[in-house]
Structure formats: structure tokens, C-alpha cells
Amino acid sequence: MNGISRRGFFKVVAGGSALALAPKKSAFGMAEFDGYPESMGVLVDLTRCIGCRTCEAACNREHGLPEPDLPFNDLSVFDQTFHGGTQKRRTDDGAFTVVNRYDTKTAGGPVYRKIQCNHCKEPACLTSCFVSAYKKTKEGAVIYNPDVCVGCRMCMVACPFGIPAYSYDSALHPEVIKCNFCYDNRLKHGKPPACVEACPQEALTFGHRNTLVKTAHERIRANPEKYVDHVYGETEVGGTSWMYLSGVPFDQLGFNTSLQHHPILDNTKSFLGIVPMVLGIWPAMFMGFHLLATGGKKEEENKKSQHRGEVHEE
Numbered sequence: 667m668n669g670i671s672r673r674g675f676f677k678v679v680a681g682g683s684a685l686a687l688a689p690k691k692s693a694f695g696m697a698e699f700d701g702y703p704e705s706m707g708v709l710v711d712l713t714r715c716i717g718c719r720t721c722e723a724a725c726n727r728e729h730g731l732p733e734p735d736l737p738f739n740d741l742s743v744f745d746q747t748f749h750g751g752t753q754k755r756r757t758d759d760g761a762f763t764v765v766n767r768y769d770t771k772t773a774g775g776p777v778y779r780k781i782q783c784n785h786c787k788e789p790a791c792l793t794s795c796f797v798s799a800y801k802k803t804k805e806g807a808v809i810y811n812p813d814v815c816v817g818c819r820m821c822m823v824a825c826p827f828g829i830p831a832y833s834y835d836s837a838l839h840p841e842v843i844k845c846n847f848c849y850d851n852r853l854k855h856g857k858p859p860a861c862v863e864a865c866p867q868e869a870l871t872f873g874h875r876n877t878l879v880k881t882a883h884e885r886i887r888a889n890p891e892k893y894v895d896h897v898y899g900e901t902e903v904g905g906t907s908w909m910y911l912s913g914v915p916f917d918q919l920g921f922n923t924s925l926q927h928h929p930i931l932d933n934t935k936s937f938l939g940i941v942p943m944v945l946g947i948w949p950a951m952f953m954g955f956h957l958l959a960t961g962g963k964k965e966e967e968n969k970k971s972q973h974r975g976e977v978h979e980e
């Protein structure tokens with residue numbers, strides 16, 4: 667076998683299972699995380715959004731994503747539905763953000779909703795990941811390191827907003843795809859994300875999350891007839907860095923309005939305890955197969971690149 671022996675493989679499986687089966691604080695990394703008070707965020711004001719998809723195009727350009735099947739000025743995409751008409755467009759390996767149209771009962775016309783990773787304060791993707799492929803940066807971004815990912819896809823199951831997508835391009839190099847808040851080229855340097863900068867309607871406001879919460883409530887106070895009295899993301903799942911204002915009830919726009927108002931961390935830990943066969947053996951098996959497939963080279967390369975400072979560390 668290349669790089670890792672059969673005995674090594676089963677040691678990895680056994681070790682990985684033990685790790686996932688033992689819900690110690692160290693396995694979850696963020697058990698005592700209090701959030702970053704100075705972190706940034708984006709306030710999405712859906713009353714200002716006109717569904718132009720400029721944000722989608724800007725994100726696509728910024729990240730060198732493949733050209734979509736239909737151009738960004740083709741608004742027929744809003745008519746697309748999936749799973750028997752129950753699901754609208756979602757983020758995938760070619761789109762970190764998408765805008766959907768909703769013909770609501772209460773609004774005078776259609777309402778458009780941009781979706782992307784909400785960069786949760788205490789992200790379920792991070793807490794569910796047993797190899798610590800996710801990191802919450804002090805600037806507020808939740809970023810992902812493909813070099814340590816073993817492709818178990820637990821983060822996809824754990825995300826309450828259904829955001830992480832999976833790239834099927836290479837079976838040997840699994841990769842989860844999601845918005846990274848334009849961390850490397852923009853957020854880290856104090857610059858707004860590409861989508862925010864491109865929006866012609868100022869529907870997206872970039873700033874300190876704490877300030878954005880105040881801004882959101884000020885807008886509601888100043889125009890109570892225009893907005894529903896709710897800042898979505900202020901407290902949902904413990905708070906998110908991207909938050910929303912709306913003129914119609916959020917449940918009419920596909921938002922999950924029954925989410926808990928504390929972090930999913932506790933539930934994730936309970937879940938890990940309840941289904942150890944799935945969450946213990948499955949990720950470990952994936953890790954073993956991954957190491958077999960790559961001969962452990964990726965992990966070795968990752969260690970080297972960490973020494974070279976190429977992996978984002980806080």
C-alpha cells in the first residue's frame with residue numbers, strides 16, 4: 667500500500683472512532699467560545715433588493731468560478747425549482763451565493779432573497795467537523811481548509827441553512843464548497859466582500875456586526891410600516907454574521923423561522939452521543955479511505971504548508 671499500511675489504516679479507523687465517540691471539549695474546539703465582539707458582518711435589506719443578480723456575478727468573478735449555464739442577466743433562473751417544485755435554487759460548487767424570487771401573499775410584488783453562508787457566530791459546520799477543517803476567524807468569516815477535509819460531509823448535514831455544497835470533481839480530493847466571506851483577498855484586509863461592493867441598490871451593508879444590529883433596529887424603528895419587527899440572524903442559532911431585514915414575514919421567503927436561539931453546539935454534541943455508529947465509524951472510515959487513497963501525502967503537505975504559514979491560522 668502507498669504511504670500507509672493496512673495496519674495503519676485500521677489504527678486510523680480505530681483512533682478516529684474513539685475521537686468521535688468521546689465527546690470531550692477538545693474534540694469540538696469551540697466548547698467555551700464566546701464569540702468575537704469586533705467581528706464584521708453584512709446586513710441584507712430585502713426591501714432594497716431588486717433581484718438583479720449583480721452580486722452573483724461579482725462573486726463568480728471574484729472567485730474564478732465556472733460560467734453558469736445561463737448568463738447572470740437571464741432572470742428565467744427565478745422560475746427554476748427542484749425536488750418537485752419544493753426547492754428553489756441553492757448554493758453549489760459553482761455558486762457561493764444565489765438570489766431567489768418569492769411571490770408572497772403580503773408584498774405588493776415579488777421579493778428577492780440572496781443566500782450565502784451566514785457565517786454563524788458558533789457554526790454547526792465547525793462543531794460537527796471532527797478533523798477541524800473549519801475555523802471562525804476574528805473578522806467573522808467561517809473558512810474551510812480542504813487540505814484536512816476527509817469528505818465525510820457531516821458539515822453539510824449539520825448546517826441549519828443547507829449551505830455547504832460538495833464538489834464531486836475528484837473522488838480523491840473531496841472538497842466542500844461555500845462562501846468564505848471573501849476572506850483572503852478582502853475581509854482580512856478590512857475590505858467589503860465582492861458581492862457587497864457590487865450591489866447597485868445598497869441592499870447589502872458591510873460593517874461591525876454589533877453596529878449592524880443597531881442599524882437594523884434603527885431602520886425598523888424609523889419605518890415600522892416597511893419592515894417586520896425581526897432581524898433574522900440576530901439571535902437565530904446563537905447569532906450569525908450575515909443578518910436580514912424584510913418587509914414580509916420571513917417564513918414567506920423560505921427562511922427557517924423555527925430555529926433555536928442558542929448555538930447548535932450543544933445539540934451537535936448530543937447528536938454525536940446518540941448515533942455513535944454513524945458519527946463515530948463513518949467519519950473514521952472516510953479518513954482511513956482518504957489516507958489510503960492519498961498515501962497520507964495531503965496531511966504531510968498540509969503540515970509543511972502550515973510551517974510555511976500558508977494555512978490561515980489566527
Ligand code: SF4
Nearest residue numbers: 783784786789791825
Ligand atoms: S451557515 Fe452553515 S456553513 Fe455557514 S457558518 Fe453557519 S453552519 Fe457553517
Ligand code: SF4
Nearest residue numbers: 725763845848859861
Ligand atoms: S462574501 Fe464573497 S464569497 Fe461570499 S457571497 Fe459575497 S462575494 Fe461570494
Ligand code: SF4
Nearest residue numbers: 715716718719721865
Ligand atoms: S446585487 Fe443587490 S439588488 Fe441585486 S440581487 Fe444582489 S443583493 Fe439584490
